[in-house]
Each structure stands twice: as C-alpha cells, then as structure tokens.
Amino acid sequence: MKTGVLALQGSFFDHVKSLELINKEYQLIKSVSDLDNIDSLILPGGESTTMMKIQKTEDLFETIKIKINEGMPTLGTCAGLILLANDVIDGQSSISCLNTVVERNAYGRQNESFEGLVNFNDNKEMYCFIRAPKIISYGKTVTPIALIDEEVVGIHENNIVGLSFHPELSNDNVYLGWLKNFLKDGLNVRSL
C-alpha cells in the first residue's frame, strides 16, 4: 500500500522526497480515484484557499474526510494543518477532523517567517515556519507533540498529526524515523 500525498498545489514533491528516503511508495492525489490504494495520507504546505478551490470540482475533501475518520494515519503540515482543523480564525474550515482552532498567517507575513528550534517528540531541530498558522487552542483529546519555547506548534489526535512547520524541508533522521512509524499505525511514539 502507498502513502497518498495531496497534490493539488504546494510543496508536495518535498514530502515525496521524504517518502523516498524511508522507502515508502507514494501516490499523488489529485482526484477521488487516486485514493483507492493508499493506507496513509499527507497534506502538504501551500495555499489552503487555492487547495480548497481546486478540490471543489469533485468534492475531493469529502472523500478524504471519510478516509481520515475511518482511521487512516494522516499528517498535515502548515496549510495541511489548516485543512484538518475544525475551526479556522479569519478563514474557512474544510476537512474539519482535528479538534483545534488555528489562525492563518498568525506569526506574520513573509518578512517575519523564521527558522525556529522546535522540540518535536523530545528531539530539538531547526524547522521552517513560513507564513505559518498558529495553534490557538485544542480539545482534551488532543496531545501536544511539538513545542517552540513554550508554544504548541504540533498536535496529535487519534490517527491525525498537524504541524504548523515544515519538517519535509529539513528531512532530519529523527523526523524520518518518526514519519515511518506514524504512517504505519497513526500512533505517536512519545508525547511531551
């Protein structure tokens, strides 16, 4: 079985590179029929408004939501986190399956974008935050798994992980090892 990578727009080839590094086969997802042979899913960074517009032609997100609710391990980074969130401040919720409120571009515009030292599953790495969304709040069933200083920048709920940063632009060994495990069963190795 393959990992599906949403390929409507954005940095999906960077996630493909991560999958190649862990020897996982992938399927680019552009339409409903692409979802048939996948056992896990990645929603990449990019522009969430653009992805929402493009998916509408065949309501791709409705089918994706069913797959996620059935328990498919799903990772969303940056715009991918926005797509997964139940609530988006100053924006539109779309797939809505992760119990969190996020705010788009809440760290500022591009000039305020930064590389930050993130504690992700007890390992510290520099990761890119690019016009990143902020995790404003999350429900009781949600576990924080990534922090920058004291601020939560990554969360896990059931089979879903949402990160406001871009581990796929770094591809460090700890992330790749985590990704390999997570895509298998949707579980997070350890929590903070």
Add this chain to the structure above:
Amino acid sequence: MKIESTFKIKKGLAEMLKGGVIMDVVNAEQAVIAEKSGAVAVMALERIPADIRAEGGVARMSSVETIQEVIDSVTIPVMAKARIGHFVEAQMLESLGIDFIDESEVLTPADDKNHIYKHDIKTPFVNGATDIGEACRRIGEGAAMIRTKGEAGTGNVIEAVRHMRSMTDGINKIITADVNSLMSIAKEIRAPFEVVKEIHETKKLPVVNFAAGGIATPADAALMMQLGCDGVFVGSGIFKSGDPKERAEAIVIATTNFDNPEKLVEVSKELGEPMVGLNIDDLDETEKLAKRGW
C-alpha cells in the same frame, strides 16, 4: 531560538507556491477576484504589461496606496514589482511588508548594468531569466525564485517556451558535464561558479522556477507545466480577457491537472474571448522586454 529571513526561509515560500498560479493585479478589486479564483499569490503592479506596452512611458513600482490596498484585501501572499537595479524601490517594498519582490524587466530599468544585491533585503526576490546563465547570475545576487521572462503583455507563449527549453537544456548540460569542465561552462555562460557547481551536484536548479510572459489560456499554462516549470505567472492574460474570473479559475485548475487532457477540455469550455495576442516577429527589437536584464 528564532532566525528570520534565512535563505532557506526565502526559498521556502517559493516552494509553497509550487503548482500554483500567480496573477497580476492593479488594484484591490482585481486582487480579490484573483484570490477567489484560486491564485496562490497576487502581483501588484502599476499597469498590466499589455497596457504598459500600449501606452509606453516609464513604468515604475506601484503607488504605495495601491500596494497597501492590495495587502489589506487578501490573505494570500502579495508580490510587487521593482525596477531592475532600483534598490530603493526594493527597500520600500520590504518596509511595506510585501511577501516577494519581482525585480522585473516589465518595468523600465533603473540601472543599465547592475541588478539589486538581494541578500541584504529580508524579503525574497523573484527574477526573470531567458537562459541558465542569467538564472545563475540572479541566484548569485540572492534571488530565491526564478521565472522565465517570456514576452510579457503579448498573449503569445512562444518566448516563454523558448526560455523554458533553453533553461532545461542549460541545466542538463551542467548536470551531465564532467566535473573538470564546470569552470569552463561557468565562464561560457557568465555564471557564478558556485551556483554551477551546486546545480551539478544536486542535479537541479537551486530555486523554484516558474514560467511567465505570454500565458493566456489554460492550455498555455498546462504546456509550460509539461515543459517542467514549477508553476505559472499570468499577467495580462486574465484581466485583458472577456471573463477574467472564469478564465482565472480555468487556468488554476489547468495548472494542477496539466497532464490530464480531459480536465483541460472541460475547463476550457465557455471561457469567452482570450486576450488579443501579438506576433513576436512584428515587435521592434527595442519593444522586447525580455532583452532587459544583464
């Protein structure tokens, strides 16, 4: 610990724009239409290229008011054009909080020898290029994204195709070259050696490369994507057409589904009139914008 505006961060925004359409807009109203149609970013400029071509005169950075108005009207990234070599326009755009600066040949150049030294400005830059040598020179100066120049404001895709093919040929030549001949290639194409070496080692251009200049239809956008570019800029093609909103949406969907002819047929139905095109051969050499840049 946080470090702002590293080259990785500058390049990173361009990575996020991949597979998308960046649309030229001259005011907030057009910016909103572009965002609603699925643009990944808008490019604020004083006049769209077709009008600059028709009206002549000196084309400069947009007014501060227009740029501010566009920034306030949309949530997607906002780009704006500065004249080639006009580092003060670039400093002003940085101060305005623009997300990407296009040092563009579409505007009247401010310096006939030098481009802006882009490393010193926090905001990332995109620059036009007609071949790999020009792309490497701009990357050497700090560009975080490249676009083919094409011939803006013509609605004629031939120059964009020519530049994209020339870029691909140039990259392939560097990749397949013997390591001993890299310096000689750098000399021949007038490119910084370090950038040539990086292309050889990583087997790709170090930054994202979009297509621009003359894209007017969904088919044009898909053509450029199939030729290997990472995304497209559409200037006059949208707001000089009969039905800008329909056309903008169609070009967005075509850019994602560039390798799916059935989808391309579907989105190309009932689009209204495309912009009127110009034959490149009918242009006087002095009218060719792609010649600007050194």
